[in-house]
Amino acid sequence: MALSLDKLSFAQNATSEMIETSGTANTFRPIFTVPAGADVGAPLRPNINDPNATDAQTVCPGYNASNVKRTAFGLTATLNLAGPACNVYGTDIETLNLTVEYQSADRLAVRVTPAYLGAANVSQYNLPTTLVYQPTIDVDAGISSLNSDMSFIWSNDPTFSFSVYRKSTGDTLFSTQGTKLVYENQFIEFASALPENYNLYGLGETIHGLRLGNNFTKTMWAADIGDPIDYNIYGSAPFYLDTRYYELDQSTGNLTLVTSNETNATADYVSYSHGVYSRNAHGQEILLRPANITWRLLGGSVDLYFYAGPTQPEVTTALQTSAIGLPALQQYFTFGFHQCRWGYANWGQLQEVVDTYEAFGIPLESIWSDIDYMNQYRDFDNDLVTHSYTEGETFLSNLHASGRHWIPIIDSAIYVPNPENASDAGNDTNSFLTNPDGTIYIGSVWPGYTVFPDWLSDGAGPWWTNEMVTWHDKVAYDGAWIDMSEVSSFCVGSCGTSNITMNPVHPPFSLPGEPGAVIYSYPEGFNLTNATEAATAASASSSQEAAASTASASLTMPDYLRTTPSPGVRDVNYPPYVINNVQVRWTSLSCFSYV
Numbered sequence: 001m002a003l004s005l006d007k008l009s010f011a012q013n014a015t016s017e018m019i020e021t022s023g024t025a026n027t028f029r030p031i032f033t034v035p036a037g038a039d040v041g042a043p044l045r046p047n048i049n050d051p052n053a054t055d056a057q058t059v060c061p062g063y064n065a066s067n068v069k070r071t072a073f074g075l076t077a078t079l080n081l082a083g084p085a086c087n088v089y090g091t092d093i094e095t096l097n098l099t100v101e102y103q104s105a106d107r108l109a110v111r112v113t114p115a116y117l118g119a120a121n122v123s124q125y126n127l128p129t130t131l132v133y134q135p136t137i138d139v140d141a142g143i144s145s146l147n148s149d150m151s152f153i154w155s156n157d158p159t160f161s162f163s164v165y166r167k168s169t170g171d172t173l174f175s176t177q178g179t180k181l182v183y184e185n186q187f188i189e190f191a192s193a194l195p196e197n198y199n200l201y202g203l204g205e206t207i208h209g210l211r212l213g214n215n216f217t218k219t220m221w222a223a224d225i226g227d228p229i230d231y232n233i234y235g236s237a238p239f240y241l242d243t244r245y246y247e248l249d250q251s252t253g254n255l256t257l258v259t260s261n262e263t264n265a266t267a268d269y270v271s272y273s274h275g276v277y278s279r280n281a282h283g284q285e286i287l288l289r290p291a292n293i294t295w296r297l298l299g300g301s302v303d304l305y306f307y308a309g310p311t312q313p314e315v316t317t318a319l320q321t322s323a324i325g326l327p328a329l330q331q332y333f334t335f336g337f338h339q340c341r342w343g344y345a346n347w348g349q350l351q352e353v354v355d356t357y358e359a360f361g362i363p364l365e366s367i368w369s370d371i372d373y374m375n376q377y378r379d380f381d382n383d384l385v386t387h388s389y390t391e392g393e394t395f396l397s398n399l400h401a402s403g404r405h406w407i408p409i410i411d412s413a414i415y416v417p418n419p420e421n422a423s424d425a426g427n428d429t430n431s432f433l434t435n436p437d438g439t440i441y442i443g444s445v446w447p448g449y450t451v452f453p454d455w456l457s458d459g460a461g462p463w464w465t466n467e468m469v470t471w472h473d474k475v476a477y478d479g480a481w482i483d484m485s486e487v488s489s490f491c492v493g494s495c496g497t498s499n500i501t502m503n504p505v506h507p508p509f510s511l512p513g514e515p516g517a518v519i520y521s522y523p524e525g526f527n528l529t530n531a532t533e534a535a536t537a538a539s540a541s542s543s544q545e546a547a548a549s550t551a552s553a554s555l556t557m558p559d560y561l562r563t564t565p566s567p568g569v570r571d572v573n574y575p576p577y578v579i580n581n582v583q584v585r586w587t588s589l590s591c592f593s594y595v
Contacts, residue, residue, distance in 0.1 A: 034507060036508045036509065041492040043561060045560040045578065048580055050578070057180055060086035060182045061159070062081075063082055063096065063159060063160045063180075064081075064156050064159060065078070071101075076099050079097070080095055081095075082159045086182075090565050090576065091185045093114045096113065099111045103141055104140075108150045108152060109306075110162065112302035127280065135323050149166055149310070150308050151164070152164055155177065162175070163177055168310075175193050179292075183302075186570050186576065188295075188299075188300070188301075194242075194293055197214070198214065199244065199245075200288065201243070203218045215290070216230065218285065219283075221581050222236055238279075238286070242276065245269050245270070271311075275306070275307035278295065279303040280300040283299075283575075283581070307319055338367070339353060339366070339368065344369055350369065353367060368406075368407040368409070369387075372386070372387075376447055376448075377415075377445075393476075400478075405479065406478055409481040412482065412485040413451075414432070416442065416503060433451070436572055442496030444489055444505065445490060448496075448503040491508065
């Protein structure tokens with residue numbers, strides 16, 4: 001699809017925007033403000049909190065394994081539905097393939113994928129290895145796997161299940177026995193029993209205790225949310241470490257699993273750790289409950305890797321070297337002191353900050369710029385009045401001569417429809433996210449209505465690289481602060497599709513410093529040295545908060561939305577199964593809450 005757009009137009013309810021810098025006023029045409037309601041999605045209730053939600057375990061048939069064949073490193077099998085399809089949160093996949101591989105002495109892989117994959121659905125189920133590396137059989141696995149401390153056992157009683165055991169202790173590391181595998185085109189569920197008072201760690205990124213506990217639902221869904229307790233935030237790491245402690249009988253050498261949180265100061269203990277990695281990038285929940293762990297995925301496949309350990313360092317090392325990679329070698333300057341803030345109005349202010357650090361003898365490696373440097377907040381385009389390329393060359397030349405560095409922010413949101421903007425070139429290479437009907441997905445971010453790079457496409461990477469290189473030729477930055485990549489948007493759905501001729505538009509909220517969002521906070525001790533000014537600021541802050549509270553209180557929400565599956569169709573905006581997303585909790589659904 002090509003964007004054929006008119007030039008910028010005036011809009012009703014618009015406000016005039018004027019930027020004044022160094023005595024020069026730049027006035028742009030009146031700007032339309034996206035209504036606050038554009039960022040309010042349909043009210044959803046997470047399934048785990050919905051008393052009317054269907055329990056897939058009670059209505060779905062599970063699968064039966066057949067055509068089991070031994071391979072050089074494990075086995076393969078065919079899984080077929082064990083009864084009528086339940087289609088509870090999607091369309092049941094009738095036939096699946098099971099692959100089990102002893103990939104090394106300490107790694108076992110278990111994969112379940114649809115038997116029939118083609119160009120139309122392969123990306124829905126198979127995570128590209130170019131994006132997330134897939135562990136493979138080690139070159140010496142023919143010998144090393146014979147020494148594996150893990151054993152894979154499967155059963156069809158009453159339906160297909162599997163268990164992974166530790167040979168040396170006889171301990172069950174993972175077992176789906178007693179549960180059913182549910183595999184639909186938009187919902188997958190499998191579960192494993194866990195010992196009482198288990199010790200699980202990992203499943204980031206969440207602000208939560210180190211030991212995860214047995215009454216916690218971990219959501220995997222990158223969200224541009226600051227610091228909510230126990231909810232999903234910016235990253236996802238679907239891996240957990242399970243450490244089990246045993247009391248050692250010195251006379252017999254027997255080990256007894258410790259299932260109490262209490263310990264005996266005079267007893268001898270040994271520990272065994274193992275890891276479980278789920279290679280899946282779809283929205284998902286991991287339910288930790290007193291007796292089990294349950295995985296619920298909105299897509300993809302079952303792609304599990306078990307790491308035998310038996311120590312935590314061995315598990316971590318094996319995970320890094322086989323799956324996620326070792327930490328990248330960083331440039332030395334990145335470990336120094338960096339200065340960053342919103343509000344640096346021009347190159348001159350940046351220079352003043354650098355000079356002040358120098359004057360006070362404070363070491364400074366890098367200074368960062370927020371979106372202030374951009375031309376109306378657009379990527380790869382400087383404001384030629386406040387951050388011209390000519391002045392930038394002088395600033396950066398001096399900065400680099402002093403051994404320092406400049407890091408600008410670059411958002412993963414590209415402005416439309418300016419024909420001279422980078423988005424048009426990216427559009428020609430099919431680099432942007434699309435709606436289910438193939439039209440370009442247009443959200444709302446800082447510059448107005450925007451499109452988002454589709455990193456699964458063939459064109460996005462080369463296009464993005466070219467833009468970075470071309471812009472670097474104009475301003476020699478030393479690194480990039482990549483932001484808004486969750487992806488983050490200020491409206492629900494493709495809100496800009498019918499409104500792009502209004503661009504640029506203002507976000508559906510006030511920016512820092514604008515009316516309603518004036519920053520009244522002050523440094524510690526300011527109220528002592530400047531009591532009158534502090535009192536005035538506190539009063540103004542209270543009035544501003546009261547006005548905001550009144551406005552938000554006026555919003556009313558209708559009944560919760562529940563969607564039902566349509567045979568063979570995936571609802572990418574509102575899947576029938578609702579994960580426990582932080583944005584659902586706030587009843588304001590980000591436009592990319594579900595993909």
